[in-house]
Amino acid sequence: METKIAIKPENLEVANCYLSTGSADAVAYEMDITPEQVNAILDKAEVRRYIDAVYLDRGYRNRFKLGALVDEIIESKLEECRESEVYTSKDLLDVITLAHKMRMEEIAAQNKAIHNQTNVQINEAPFGGGNYGALMEKLIGKGK
Numbered sequence: 001m002e003t004k005i006a007i008k009p010e011n012l013e014v015a016n017c018y019l020s021t022g023s024a025d026a027v028a029y030e031m032d033i034t035p036e037q038v039n040a041i042l043d044k045a046e047v048r049r050y051i052d053a054v055y056l057d058r059g060y061r062n063r064f065k066l067g068a069l070v071d072e073i074i075e076s077k078l079e080e081c082r083e084s085e086v087y088t089s090k091d092l093l094d095v096i097t098l099a100h101k102m103r104m105e106e107i108a109a110q111n112k113a114i115h116n117q118t119n120v121q122i123n124e125a126p127f128g129g130g131n132y133g134a135l136m137e138k139l140i141g142k143g144k
Helices: 009-021 024-031 035-042 045-057 063-084 089-112 130-140
Strands: none
Touching: 009 024, 009 035, 009 045, 024 035, 035 045, 045 063, 063 089
8 A cells, every 4th residue: 555645845745853862852953953843844734644654554563564463363372272271251351442542542642643623604694704605606596
């Protein structure tokens, strides 16, 4: 699965430096720019998506590698239970609970990057005010 993200080269450089250092202050120091500039770049949606993609899809914290490892642990536990016929459901439940907790934390991390959005609704009958409302009234014929 390949993720394509349009990102400016200078922003990519900041994002990669951040991935290697893990700190906005360290990026600012290494790239000789202000922490405010680093944070402004890191706050851009395409940069966040790039960092999330790298963090979640590649490396040791790869969600697919972790998922496969957890599946392997669960399968191993099930096999152990079948062979020994001496087990408690708590043993298996602990592993499944851990897998669920990891997935919930991954979802929470992804949702954390989403900013709040404020929507405004203007309820001026029938089409709202301003140029849009006037245009709609003319087009539909109510503005005669």
